[in-house]
Amino acid sequence: MSKRVDAVDLNVYYGDFLAVEGINISIDARAVTAFIGPSGCGKTTFLRSLNRMHEVLPGARVKGQLLLDGEDIYDPGVDPVTVRTQVGMVFQRPNPFPTMTIRENVLAGYKLNGARLSKSQSEEIVETSLRSANLWNEVKDRLDRPGSGLSGGQQQRLCIARTIAVKPDVILMDEPCSALDPISTLAIEDLIGELQQDYTVIIVTHNMQQAARVSQKTAFFNIAGTGKPGKLIEYNDTTAIFNTPQEKSTEDYVSGRFG
């Protein structure tokens, strides 16, 4: 239930603007990979191109290949909706559906697609997903309350539960802790450590300590200047990136001299 991700000469455009250029990367299954880099370096854009979410914006397109266990998700016959069922995403700000209860939020992936679930099936999905998201004990007594009534950290774990519930192969996380307090952040980081046993986790973060804490591999992105495309500078084991970086700009960034 976990797939590897390979990008081959991937360029991402917004209209005529080249946002990300020439990415070649192999991301391991059942591991946590962190993307770090200064603001605007294209790491979020690249992350969103991994499940074709960037196409939501007008004019966005991609050149090159993006392979999910060897299958190109940008193949002409591929439906982006199918890609997204296999590559889930957690966003910067917790965004549970305000009109739904906690239970409905967890089942959203099924319910919104019009799937019919038996009561026992849905009970099971809700419980396993919430347990996997370390949220079950906190919300099991109030599953029928609105999801927006939870704290920020709980909401974010609810969003993770919602993502796990549809059993994706890859989970993308776009700065999942940037809107949370330190204690909630810790809870999410613990959860990420557990998720890697079953999923390929890719996380974008601005917090280098976080990258060092949770990831096995780290990719450093950088940008030459405003209006220039973002590029993948260095990709290696996390320990190597933080202790023995090969590139000057990586060293400047991780040692805090830049960005």
Add this chain to the structure above:
Amino acid sequence: MTSSLTQSDKRGVAGDRVFSALTVSAGVLILLTLAFVALFLTVNSRDAVYQEDQGGWILTAFLDYAYPLVIGTLIASFIALILAAPVAVGVALYISHYAPPRLSKGIGYVIDLLAAIPSVVYGAWGMSFLGPALIPIYGWLHENLGFIPLFAGDPSQTGRTIFTAGVVLGVMILPIITSVCREIFIQTPKLHEEAALALGATRWEMIKMSVFPFARAGIISGIMLGLGRALGETMAVALVLSPGMLTASLISSGNSTIPAEIALGFPEAPPGSERQAQLIAIGLVLFLITLLVNMTARWIVSRHKEFSGAN
């Protein structure tokens, strides 16, 4: 190798297509409707300006018929505007900056209700209450200011004059202008207001310095919106006014407006007759006038946008 990615439910894809096609066609339907409005009005009003048995074009005859109505419409609307605009801006200011916060919400609601009262009720009120109440004032104006053409002529004994109609229209557009202005006044950045107050400005100076510059475009567009409503308002005028020939006097019976003329004449006009074509033709004229007013409002707003401080 069959890719798991290329499998997708055909029904889902079709659903997306059907739904987006539905939304586009709804939009296109609106455009078509408007095109039809223009087309039907034009085609059906042809008989008003072109009659074979009267020697072709009879444009002057139509203009002779239409211009008193256009002028009457404009007079009534401008009376309404002159009366309503200052009061409306004042009420909006009262709600946004003067009334106690707890009261202002309720007052805003009352104003909204005023806007919701159907026009026929205002017409009835103007006909049976306001008109008779204004009779002594008309008499006084005629006695003392009769040398001004506006107050010449025999004062109406029923109060059903173009001035009464204008007052009723003013009452009707008051809440419209008020609610637009109130929305804008409330949006004035608190920082600007507090900056003015911190400089020692009085409340009025603060309003002059920070609220009005910010709200200018909004006030104008609110007033224009009210004008558009007044121009097209039918029932209030049809009930209040006892229509007649064009006259400069505001206080004697006479004058008429386009909407009132249509409402009073259309049910009696035989279908397909020249009279009906005539009524549709002045309807088209009214449409063009309101269009002009609305476009002007939009143009003013867009021109003032960059100076309003709204950005």
Add this chain to the structure above:
Amino acid sequence: MTQTPTPTPTAASAQGGPPSLGDGSSNGLVRRSSLTQNTLPSWLWIALLGGSIVLGAALSALLGFNLASFFIFTAAIYILSSYIVTRTRVNRRRATDGLWTNLVYLAFLIALMPLVSVIWSVASVGIPGLLAPGFMASDMQGITGLVDQASQTEGAPVLGGIAHALIGSLLITLAATAISVPIGLLTSIYLVEYARGGLLSRAITFFVDVMTGIPSIVAGLFAGAAMAWFLSVFSGVTGLLTTQRSTLGITAAIALSVLMVPVVVRTTEEMLRVVPNELREASYALGVRKWRTILKVVLPTAISGIASGVTLAIARVIGETAPILVTAGFVVNTNWNLFQGWMTALPVYIFRQFQNPTSPNFSDPSEQRAWAAALVLILIVMGLNLFARLIATLFAPKQTGR
């Protein structure tokens, strides 16, 4: 009515109230009393108001007392005198401020007068009419001038009612809603969710604006002409249709739709734009299709705003008279069929009862019925407004509530 300036600067800035440090330049900062030296005692305003009332009454009595002139004189004297007092006792800036404060309050009072007058005039005649036997339940069939005359000369009760008009209004408005809500909703969905700033979307936005400005009577003319054309073409093709007259309930519904669609598009568009993009993205990221996302995430989130917007649009068109008058006509009996025959709506009923009383010589019964019908119409419209507010507040999704 009088403002009593509070000498605390905090209250002034918090309430947007009058800053009391009117003219700081001349004040010594050392003396504490300098903060209050620019304020006038509050009894002064009461005294001024009392004086203005007395003087106003006197002046008005000179011209033959009536309420309007009394009010005008009192307001003018009070505003003028308080300006002069402030100007001489304090300074010009404060006087100007006070002058405008008074004018703003005056504007508010002036605005209240017609409202009170309208409600009073409707209620005073309307309530007895409403209580007349069978007013809500009967129509105008068989109510001739003689019946009305009898009610005036022989003391018989005023007969006749608005049942047919209520039914007509209800049917026509329902049909108009059924036509315009889907069109308006789908169009705004197109504008917000699908359009990407292309020519079509800009044209729709522009022409929806144009449509907002269509005078209601013109909408009526259009619907009548369109229906007449449609009927002639249709009967020409099939040869089946017998009614050539376009005066039908459905024609009125089309006219009202022309007025209603732009309102629905505007409010719905606004509501859809407020739905945070994050929710759409969350749904897409779960592998949900766009149309399902719109139907099951975007619309439910915005539904309270949309519903209250639609209710307000209904409240607006249910009071329209002119477009119905020229499209559906007016009859005395109840007509349940939108597609056959003339139909009376409540506003048209009111208009006709005023304009052409059933008994020209004894118009009182007609006016009583008209005022009672007006009262019913106002109650319906106000009820719809309240209802709209209720949905907006009750069903608004809790965005951030903890």
